[in-house]
Amino acid sequence: MGNSEDELEEDDTEWRSSFLDPAPLSPAAPAPAAAPGPSLNKSSAGTSAQRVILHFDLDCFYAQVEMIRNPALREVPLGIQQKYIIVTCNYVARELGLTKLMSVTDAKEKCPQLVLVKGEDLTHYREMSYKVTELLMSYCPLVERLGFDENFMDATEMVERRLTQAPDLNNFSFTGHIYNHVSANVKASDHPRLALGSHIAAELREAIHSKLGLTGCAGIATNKLLAKLVSGTFKPNQQTTLLEENLCDIMGCLSSLRKVPGIGHQTAKRLQALGLVSVQDLQRFPLNDLVREFGGPSAQRLKNLAIGVDDSPVTPTGAPQSLSDEDSFKKMSSTKDVLQKIQQLLSSLVERMNKDGRQPQTFRLTIRRYSKTNKLFGRESRQCPIPSHIGQKIPSGRSDDAVLQLVPLAMKLFHKMVDSNTSFHLTLINVCFSNLQTRGAAVSGKGSITSFFTHGTSPRKTQTSSSQSQQNDSSQSADSQCMDHQFSVHNMVIQHTSQMTVTTKSPDSYEAALHGSKWKQSSVVAVKDAPLQKGCSAARSDFDEASNTVTQRLPQKFDPEVFKLLPEDIQVELLSPAYVNSFPSTSTSSSAPTTVPDVPHTPKAPSPQPSQPFTENIKGAVNDLDPSCSTTTVNHQRPLATSGFLVKEEGRLSFLGSSDCKFPGNVDPEVFSELPPDVQRELMSEWKQQKPMLKTLSSKKPGKRLMTKDRKAAGKGGQENSLFKYFKPS
């Protein structure tokens, strides 16, 4: 049987057990201690004892975010609408029979008084989502995101720490539900780790609620699969612990294989073709036969999933590895519309990319063609490297230039897929930046820190005059450090205006952009002769008349041919100073006034608690939650090391224990020590998380190493925080 070199570890037991295969389940794995019964004991992987994995799942996440933005929505049946689908709805609506992923027509029919809020712009959801992850990571860095509304946490270490410090495990009990048990009847001393996990989960849920105003469920178990499965047992806003002895129960009661995370539509179909429908079917199915169909590793993994075994680690997610923006529609069939849509998507995406601070090296364009039969899987994409002179503009703030130069790039890719001579019918366009590179050079990093998630309300004062010396002095030690990065918004503007130079000729002609590079560029001639739309003609005349002026205002590498193709309003916008500042105004990212029937949208008045700048919130968090983390305060008493706060080992970054937290090199210890304790706390956790765009943590070129994991660890960070303002002289 093809047992590949991967998947080892747990396989030792699982693999063996698979020989006894036909046995329903209950492998021959010796349970460690307690847990008699037919509990499947995974682990036994030598090193790791029992893990304690937490799974957090926010209740109807999008709806909660909208209800925070507009509290009036709390009392009405609320649906979040994307195109013609209700992607989620609040619990008021659910009581009226609504479910997720219901069509708007059905929903309205079932519930005429349903209030709808458009949810196609994910900005607010994304921001809130990362706040949740951030908050969790401030307690324990081992947090893995799953979508926008779920997070895994490996709380094993936290639990072990509490175990050693917990004086009394006796008068101690579980918090929340216990799967298939009455909580009061279960002794925590029989399951000390899971019991402690249940308390940690409860505390974290409470933190999420008090600091961010969000409710959610949690599952506590010994692996990710089980934690996720059990977390939804009681909803909403409750938590459930799964004891090992109930493993069979929870797996067995799944109504179909599709319910197993990791078994999607396609896999379920293939399994069904083998005659497998229930989880038990899969448990009993001979591994050999499964291998034939899926190959060794996948077969073994499926087998494991069926019996509740999942040794996959909680892999810290960190900053995203790609940023994309897309829109779907019923029909798009003209190149001009495609160009406009791409421009719109790129504007939004580039702005997001700019806030991220990293520099994309790859661009990808994805389309979906209309097809009556199979609409779902008809995605095609083309990608290409982003010339560095373009990519550099994104993090540097000249994002308008970047967009203008990316548009022809995107169109080139488009024409690799679509022959615009023949008719076409698209239903989706997606633009994506990937291969995100942390910017290396600190340059003259006046770090005005524009928070990635928390939306640095306004361009900071840029009072970096003296704080800058602080930073520059110590920071550049060895590895470069975190605060080098961004230019302030102020700088962006300056640079934009000062950037204007005379246009030179562009590599891409109008024709090239429209029809693909193969069509050679007769450039200007072709443009003039082409029967352009009115808007374009008008624009052209403007262009001609004021040719010099306009040209001078255009960024250097800008392609005038492409520019001319843009609708007038877009041209005007691109040339307008406002374009630089409010780039997204044309795009989806700026909050399109969501149409809320019946309910006046109150833009302000976010609920009192949640929208705090995150600074005051963390206060006491660790003290309350984890004694060993807090050990008194962060004040003084710290060695104040100057070196990094991360250690690199075996190709991946590890967080130092919280008690060993060190300062980034550019932090003045004295300044730090005078900060309020809660602020110190927050900063410490932030450094531990390595949030922002700490650029180059990669001093070396790790040839290839363990790609994914490495990149994840190294690329972590991403957002930044407004906290550093506390270091500025007030």
Next chain:
DNA sequence: CTGGGCATCT
């Protein structure tokens, strides 16, 4: 009347 992301693996 089927969304808008993200990730991983091949």
Next chain:
DNA sequence: AGATGCC
């Protein structure tokens, strides 16, 4: 580059 999976 595509497929698949998850939310």
